[in-house]
Amino acid sequence: DAGVTQSPTHLIKTRGQQVTLRCSPKSGHDTVSWYQQALGQGPQFIFQYYEEEERQRGNFPDRFSGHQFPNYSSELNVNALLLGDSALYLCASSLDAGGEDTQYFGPGTRLTVL
């Protein structure tokens, strides 16, 4: 049973560029959440997707956008990259039905903005 997978593992971009990160949820899960983890900090919630719609959003600017596909996989897009966007980006999946609220995390994508 595959867990949550993310790609790429590492990414280096320059300021002003755009980036797309990808996530495949755990088998059977239909909800995907994205988090940003700065060095030495706890993860911060970016947004959550369910049924291909953004259901909740954290305190992140519109430069952060996402998408969920019919197979439940998801993308996180960040436009006009800033140095401060350098972080570990974590994807988590969960199953909405039945009120299950446990989120399972992938290994993350390490983004470095130069």
Added chain:
Amino acid sequence: GNSVTQMEGPVTLSEEAFLTINCTYTATGYPSLFWYVQYPGEGLQLLLKATKADDKGSNKGFEATYRKETTSFHLEKGSVQVSDSAVYFCALGNQGGKLIFGQGTELSVKP
């Protein structure tokens, strides 16, 4: 708003010592509480959870009890091993919603 506060690290212990990592929370409603562990260079792994007051979550020798009266969810282990060295995150979540994390507590266990 909802928030989580963890004791500051790093915590350094000798092998077989007793571990406590304090976690307190502020929340409206009845959130679920979680402990996640992050090993160097990796994502977060769920360690244990509790969904209602007085529930005890346990896994791999770690335990935490959901205390509504003191709004706490302290992590404990009776005898730590070198392999337990990692960063531990306390988190709260509402049904199906976002998780709110504490700042993390780094644990270092020496042989």
